[in-house]
Amino acid sequence: MNNLRAIYFVLLAILLASSVSAIGITPGGTTIDFEAGTTKEIDFTIINSEGQNMEIIILVQGELNQSVSLSEVSFVMGPEEKEKKVRATITLPARLEPGTREAEIVVIQLPTKSETSGAFVGAAVGVTKKIRVNVPYPGKYAEADFSVIGPDSSGEVHFVLPVISRGEMNLARVRADIEIYNSFGEVVDRVSTAQIEVPSGQRKELAVKWGADVTAGNYRAVATLVYDEETRKLEKQFAVGQRRLELKEVRVNDFSLGEIAKFEIMVENSWGELIRDAFAEMSIYGANGQAIAELKSPNYDLPPLENKLMTIFWDTAGIKKGVYGSSIVLNFGEYSEQHELELEVSDSSINVIGAGYVISADSSGGGGMSSGLVTILVTAIVVLLLVNLLWFIYFRKKFSEKTKKRN
Amino acid sequence: MERKMIYLIDAALLVGTILAISGIMFYGGGEITGLIVGPTLNEPSDGLVTTRAVLFSIENADVIFIDDNAEFTSPEIMNVHDGLEVVLEPGLYYWKATGLRDSEIRTLTIESRVELRLRETDEGYEVINGGNARLNVDVYENGVLKDKVVIDVDEGKILEGDRFIGGEYE
Numbered sequence: 040m041n042n043l044r045a046i047y048f049v050l051l052a053i054l055l056a057s058s059v060s061a062i063g064i065t066p067g068g069t070t071i072d073f074e075a076g077t078t079k080e081i082d083f084t085i086i087n088s089e090g091q092n093m094e095i096i097i098l099v100q101g102e103l104n105q106s107v108s109l110s111e112v113s114f115v116m117g118p119e120e121k122e123k124k125v126r127a128t129i130t131l132p133a134r135l136e137p138g139t140r141e142a143e144i145v146v147i148q149l150p151t152k153s154e155t156s157g158a159f160v161g162a163a164v165g166v167t168k169k170i171r172v173n174v175p176y177p178g179k180y181a182e183a184d185f186s187v188i189g190p191d192s193s194g195e196v197h198f199v200l201p202v203i204s205r206g207e208m209n210l211a212r213v214r215a216d217i218e219i220y221n222s223f224g225e226v227v228d229r230v231s232t233a234q235i236e237v238p239s240g241q242r243k244e245l246a247v248k249w250g251a252d253v254t255a256g257n258y259r260a261v262a263t264l265v266y267d268e269e270t271r272k273l274e275k276q277f278a279v280g281q282r283r284l285e286l287k288e289v290r291v292n293d294f295s296l297g298e299i300a301k302f303e304i305m306v307e308n309s310w311g312e313l314i315r316d317a318f319a320e321m322s323i324y325g326a327n328g329q330a331i332a333e334l335k336s337p338n339y340d341l342p343p344l345e346n347k348l349m350t351i352f353w354d355t356a357g358i359k360k361g362v363y364g365s366s367i368v369l370n371f372g373e374y375s376e377q378h379e380l381e382l383e384v385s386d387s388s389i390n391v392i393g394a395g396y397v398i399s400a401d402s403s404g405g406g407g408m409s410s411g412l413v414t415i416l417v418t419a420i421v422v423l424l425l426v427n428l429l430w431f432i433y434f435r436k437k438f439s440e441k442t443k444k445r446n
Numbered sequence: 447m448e449r450k451m452i453y454l455i456d457a458a459l460l461v462g463t464i465l466a467i468s469g470i471m472f473y474g475g476g477e478i479t480g481l482i483v484g485p486t487l488n489e490p491s492d493g494l495v496t497t498r499a500v501l502f503s504i505e506n507a508d509v510i511f512i513d514d515n516a517e518f519t520s521p522e523i524m525n526v527h528d529g530l531e532v533v534l535e536p537g538l539y540y541w542k543a544t545g546l547r548d549s550e551i552r553t554l555t556i557e558s559r560v561e562l563r564l565r566e567t568d569e570g571y572e573v574i575n576g577g578n579a580r581l582n583v584d585v586y587e588n589g590v591l592k593d594k595v596v597i598d599v600d601e602g603k604i605l606e607g608d609r610f611i612g613g614e615y616e
Contacts, residue, residue, distance in 0.1 A: 063561030065497050067536070067579055067614040088561060088576065145611060162571055164564040167613035188520060199520040246519035427463050431456045 061089040062148040064166040072240055073135055073174040081127045083168050085146055090118045094149040097125065103142035103172065106130050129170060137176040137205075144168040173205065175239065180206035181213065181266045185273035190251050196277065198230065200245040200262060204237040213237050213266045215245045220259045222312055227253055237266075254344055255280025256311025282310045284317060284369045286378050287346060291389040297356055300389055302334075304349040306369060308341035315340050317371035319349045323382065324364040331363075360385055485543035492552040497559040497578055502530040507543035516540045516551060536579050562612040565602075573610050574602035580615035 063086030071079055087093055093116040099107045110126040127144060147165035182205045188197040198217050204210045214234040221227050232245040245264075261274045287305040294300050302321065308314050316338045323332040336349040365380045383390035485507035490500050502510060504526050511521040514537055524530065526543065536558035543549040561577035575581050575597040585593040586609035596615060597603055 059563055059565050061561065061563040061576060063559055063577060065557055065559040067558035067560035067577070086559070086561060089563075143613070147609075147611070161566070162564060162607065163609045164562050164573075165609070165611040166560045166562055167611060168560070169614060186520070197520055201515075242515070244515045244517060244519040424460070424463065427460060431460070435453075435456060 059089055060091070060148060060150075060162075060164050062086070062093065062095075062146065062164055062166055063088055064144075064146055064168050066168070067166075068169040068171065070171040070173060071129075073131060073140075073172050075131060075133045078128060078130045081129065081170060082124055083127065083144070085116070085123045085125060087116045087118075087121050087123075090121065092117060096147050096149065098145045098147070099127075099142055100145060101141045101143040101169075103129070103140055103170070106132060107142045107144070107170065109144070127170065129172075131172065135172065135174045137174050137180075140172045140174055142170045142172075144170065173240070175207045176205055178206050179208045179210055179267055179269065180204070181210055181237070181264060181269070181271065183264050183271060183273060185260075185262050185275050187260055187275045187277040190279055194251050195248045196251045196279070198232070198247050198249060198260060198262065200232070200264060200273070201242060202237050202245060202264070202266070203242045204239050207239060209239050210237040210266045213243070213245065213264070215247075215262045215264050217247065217249075217260055217262045219249065219253075220261065221253070222257050227258070251279050253279055254311040255282070255309055256343070280310065282312075282314070283374065283376065284314065284341070284371065285309050286367065286369060286376075289367065289380065289391040291391065294355075294387060294389050296358065296360065296384065296386045300353045300355055302351040302353065302389075302391075304336065304351065304367065305346055306339075306341065306349055307346045308343060311343045313340060313342055314371050317341055317347075317349075317369065319351060320368045320370065321351050321353075322366050322368075323353065326361075328364070331358075355384070358384060365391075483545075484547040485545050485549040487543060487549055487552065490552075490554055494554040495557060496554070497557050499531045499533045500554060500556075502526070502532065504530075504543045504549075507545040507549065510541055510543045512539050512541045514539055518542070558614055560612055560614060562610060563602075564610060567604060570604050570606040571610065572602045573597065573605050573612075575599055575612070577612075581612040582615050584611045584613075585609075586611070 065084050065086065069081050069083075071081075085095065095116060096113045097109055097111065099109065106129050108128050114123070116123055129142065145165055145167050147163050150161055150163055182203040184201050186199045188199060190196050198215075200215050202210070202213055212234050213236065215232045217230050217232075218226050219228045219230075228249065230247050230249050232247040235243055235245065237243045257276060257278050259274060259276050261272060264271045264273060285307040287307050289302060289304050291300050291302055304319050306317070306319070308317075317340070318338045319336040321332075321334040322330050323334070325331045332353055334351045334353055336351045339347050339349055341347045361384060363382045363384060365382050366377055367380060368375050368377045378393070381392040383392065483506045486505040488503035488505065490502065494500070504510065507526050510524050510526055510530075511518050512524070512532065512534070513519065513521040518540065524532065534556045536556045538553060538555050540551055540553055542551045556578070558579040559577040560579060560581060561575070562581070562583070563574040563576045565572040565574065573583060573595075578599060580599060581597045583595045583597055583605075584591055585595060585605050585607040587607045592607055593605070595603060595605060597612070
């Protein structure tokens with residue numbers, strides 16, 4: 040009896056878990072420009088993605104709700120009806136406050152029974168579509184954003200400022216002057232975009248590339264958008280390079296086999312800011328690949344762009360002469376980078392050999408086919424010219440002979 | 447005198463040939479202009495409006511540029527290959543292909559699809575964003591707004607409430 044009850048509950052749980060309710064709407068937003076007293080029709084589609092019986096109601100809310108009417112406000116969609124088009128009609132008043140004014144169409148699927156499982160989904164799910172009306176500001180008004188992209192593969196940072204002219208008047212002269220600050224608040228460089236015109240209601244982009252010939256670190260770009268007689272400041276943080284430690288050298292001085300070896304690990308902070316609590320871990324492996332020593336250095340603070348010597352001690356008592364595999368991991372925060380090495384251990388020295396560093400030349404393809412085709416075309420042109428030349432030499436000779444004969 | 451005339455004719459013909467070839471190469475119109483084959487844009491068609499990923503089918507091009515402005519000031523650059531499918535956020539895009547020459551500029555529009563899926567679980571309702579845009583979801587209980595949650599595309603969150611209304615994230 041208890042088993043039957045358990046099976047019943049498991050089945051019920053599966054049925055409940057599989058009960059899905061879904062609704063969609065597209066497009067999720069529509070933006071129109073304000074024109075006093077005009078009427079506009081906006082079509083949208085309600086999606087029955089689960090192919091269910093859906094009882095739908097549609098409401099309009101928001102600031103412009105009185106201006107919007109709908110072709111239908113409630114209906115039922117059957118399983119075969121995957122989508123349904125509905126029309127909203129917006130009648131714009133004679134006057135609206137400048138800026139973006141909104142109405143929101145809310146489409147709600149009322150709680151219903153699932154066709155497949157018969158289970159009841161006891162909650163309502165709904166989606167909204169926003170109708171945005173852009174009302175121009177009196178005079179000149181610039182809406183702007185600021186993006187910093189990169190650095191790209193050639194090390195250039197792209198500063199991009201999309202500008203939308205939201206005023207009644209055109210923006211005749213728009214440009215941006217950008218100052219780049221390092222983490223100490225010092226200006227490291229300045230760039231300016233070209234000057235453009237942005238007609239009323241239109242969107243244009245100001246863009247400029249910056250060489251980023253600076254040390255790796257965090258930077259701040261402050262853009263002053265200058266449009267006609269007005270200015271606006273926008274700023275963005277960005278990083279150049281990676282926050283990382285570079286392994287420069289590993290050496291062991293004054294060593295005797297059986298004593299304690301002192302590994303001196305020279306590490307460079309290639310980031311333009313202090314890196315705190317960095318440390319090195321070293322593993323040394325025996326012939327069978329098993330670690331015979333797991334070692335760790337103390338923690339160090341590394342000033343920006345400076346080298347620091349980290350030390351690790353290895354007790355070589357019982358260690359025989361030979362070549363040992365080894366790895367050094369440099370760590371700080373979430374960062375860790377592993378370097379593979381080999382240790383040549385003799386009676387009086389440990390020679391550290393770097394291994395596993397493969398520096399490959401950049402073999403960016405793209406355009407190989409194009410350059411091949413260009414070569415073929417250039418060859419063809421040269422051949423054509425030669426044929427042309429030979430043909431005219433022949434023609435000229437013939438012409439000369441004819442003239443001589445005539446004379 | 448005659449020899450001079452022959453030279454002149456020859457020179458004129460040669461210069462004419464060079465100019466003609468240069469003209470064909472750099473100023474010819476159409477997709478295929480003389481010796482230089484320009485990109486052929488098969489898909490997508492100009493002015494495409496969709497809510498889904500866009501499949502590009504292009505011949506004689508190395509890369510495509512996609513940007514939200516016709517000046518291509520901050521383009522996404524992608525290598526052309528068979529079956530290149532690009533997922534874009536909702537918006538209006540301009541695109542062109544480049545090989546030996548630039549193609550024409552076409553537009554495409556990704557319309558936002560706001561879609562919410564609701565799955566009942568033991569812990570509450572799993573609310574899944576099944577559309578192509580990040581969503582703001584208002585959570586109501588007994589007619590009172592209880593919570594506002596942001597759900598990314600294809601993400602699901604377990605929420606408690608009796609009405610879930612999703613709209614484009616702003």
